[in-house]
Amino acid sequence: MTRTAPPTTDDLSAGAVVHTPAGNSEWWRDAVIYQVYPRSFADGDGDGIGDLPGVTSKLDHLKQLGVDAVWLSPFYRSPQKDAGYDVADYRDIDPLFGTLADFDEMLDGAHGRGLKVIVDLVPNHSSDQHVWFQEALAAAPGSAARERYMFRDGRGPAGDEPPNNWQSIFGGAAWTRLEPREDDGPVGPQWYLHLFDTSQPDLNWENPEVREEFEAVLRFWLDRGVDGFRVDVAHGMIKAAGLPDWEGQVSMVEGTVAEGDVPATDPGAPEDGSTGAGHNGPMFDQDGVHEIYRSWHRVLEEYPGDRCLVAEAWVEPLSRLARYVRPDEMHQAFNFSFLTAPWDAARLRTVVDVSYSTMDAVDAPTTWVLSNHDVVRHVSRFGLAEIGGRQLNGIAATDPQPDAELGLRRARAATLLMLGLPGSAYLYQGEELGLPDHTALPAEVRQDPSFFRTDGAEPGRDGCRVPLPWVGGAPGNGFGSTGKTWLPQPDVYADLAADRQYGVEGSTYEMYRTALELRRAEKVGGSTLSWVDALADSPDVVAFRVAGVVVLANLGAEPLVLPADAQVLVASGDLDTSSDAVAVPSDTTVWLRG
Template structure:
């Protein structure tokens, strides 16, 4: 294996400061937050679907891992056409997941363990089973009931053409025409807008009644004691005046993962293609909504927070969501979609920190979630061309599992070494890959059906977790049932096979989180290591008392003998008494 010239301690400690330390403040500024996708986390009653009692039973796993908070994907009453992101009742728990009493027990258990709870809020649309939409269907055009949603007359002489040419994010047209009614007006039945599935009609956020209702929903959950809200499609809700035609298509995930050859022209604004475009997104009017919500949360003690799921680029546009009187965090999808390329990674980190510092907000880092291919699979894809992030089918080129896990571990240590707040997706602490061979007959994601299978969809990253390797369903629940099948590799990656095992992915995460807390990395300053700042293969920075070195190249990176290794994503190499960081490996050092 080739090696770089020997680095000295001075090389690793001479750095250019690009982010100043933050004063200690609200808990969310440096929190590590763990996403629980309830239907796939743990099954308490044996029906094969995860639930709130299952979450309660696994709180000790999260506490021992070392996270600060838990974000729960939707558990509201819902027909489950889009895995709960089609909400029929914002103030109740779907029986699939339990009861309000189960929620209260889970919340109390989390707070007893000093874990905060963030719940998902879906304000862009409701389910078509919501009482409001049912009232709208029964009401006449122009009625107050229909004004809660985006109803419009059709175009054309008979009104039989959609009001505009917008396409659904899940595929197909974004408008559905109602069944004919006798009182639907001279142009016949109206159309309603749904940026997602037909069962998810968009709410009309120009309507004061809608705004008042969702503020009341916020208060309902705040009164129960939740610590914050993750806001789904936070860059939606307000549409451009007149709903103008647009020839583009807003995909679920715009970004691609490209190989180094595709990144010769590196933008200086941190953009990686992760932004949703079009007149249905990122309209200035959304900020008025969040200023109002900010005021609602300020009425409650305990530094409650709002987290934006906003697929917005450039990062200067994203920063507008976290100005001091609006939201508190925004997911950094530019970082999530950055390719395995040192120059691109440095640019995204540099611009992210500078842009968020300018508005006084923490930078929020994330590598995986319930909408994208897990990074253990994503980083194992061949580095040729690009790859959309929303699903891998059995007929697609398959990831290199060993390469993917090696790079995923390295990327995670890089991420956890960055100041700000970090998000983990359930199971990534076990190194879980996507299930990339799911048969069509078990898939449930509406994007798969609305595109006639052209998009595999997100089921592969939503497979139930393995807790006990080799047990029925790998210990997901008491009966062994799982609502989606698990891949064979999940048995070897189960939690019980990694607890206390040196070198396991779980122990790497636990060690890194312990060090992150002890070294106060989340609130520390960051300086690039000058000796490596121009390297095409290495990302290296100093944060608190730690030097983070990520080797993305092929040649091993030599280390000075006196550097203390705190944690590494893989085994270091030694030759002629010289230690080195091999390819696709990150190490934290005390220099």
């Protein structure tokens, strides 16, 4: 967008209201929640793997940053075939991460600093080492033990074909056949369903025993004092009756474009806000999941303190996602349509518009997110010349590499835009340091099952899971006392380490800290939002008013001149002051009064 004359304050006047807050006071409606991936956050015992004592040691970092809550990825007892998302015991801590006493200390430390704590729950599948699955393997077909999982006879005269044609999210068939037994039926050994790795058998959520067990698991952690649960694969627990074949193509890793979805690179802006972030098919988003969440909602209502349920549901259009957060179900759902939206003003405005209209209709907060442990960090994603489905989930050394400078500039701008949106926001550990993915990991260090199940065709998610740098230049950049790191860190992490950004004007950490301080002081999270009329149809600018602040993101090639009396509160990058007027350069966001 090119301006021929400096704008006035009137050019930044508010237009029609897009979102009005519900007026409810629950903490999760406007919270900024920080995701901790424990194995990569901080190492307390020097073995090269992060742990709960490591998390406790860095709680002051989170408090000073200004977040409201912490979400921890799985720390349960597990064989770690999928980094803990293969749970062997839902009521215990894996020795890699510590003990239940370590968890209690971490929880007390967080609560003592005013931080809420959300823990991950993985209900779609268990580990194959879970006592239930071991009992199922030892039991006969048709037994109660096998009814806890999705066991089926195979097709064909000898039962040697899978029960249907479903594919695993991680690549390959979604069915594995058991070894022969004397008590097998007439078509031989049964098969079991695993939408993910073979070590992650899907549970049968039509079985009342499974439902009762997970309600007991919820109560176990609620009794310890947790403030909520992030629910893994929340859209996948109920399968279509009869498990029919599906002619679509299941993506290899969550969030990847599937056949029939709208690609993230599609230049159009679908009216429903779709970006290709959703899964369809008979294994996902079945209506039966909603009764599960109604029952869980009732469990949480037994406890004080506004406990919450957060859905990880790769569902589109957003009208389908809104079903998960109706008043008697879950409380939040990740907005993956926003995460996967390209750096395009029209597409971003559409996603924001539709997000508010659909979530407001069910009295739920809109939840914003740009990075997590399953997708390429947005610093690297926005540095790619073209963002497609595959690049969401991993970049290999042989792939086109991100432009580091462009990626960081756009990522900072996108973050400042996101933090200006009312609702709840999620930050992924290390994004406050501007960390990129490690895009040159050698094959011999990779651990993501999707890499192995696709024979390396899918790079996997290891690049976004590299241990954090706390002290630049120290062994392991201060991740732990010994310098060991379970994945190698890229060289650039030394310069991006936390200690090299604290108190440094213009650093990414200080931008985040300042924005979060302003967000709280201005009560942005619980405020009304209106588009700025004069820029509402701009191909280059996203601009809105919220809580007396104008948030303006310049996505175009030309600088955008600010009104002479505008007061800049925070900017994602240096502003152009080469002339009498102050201008916002390309790929830069500002918060201002004016």
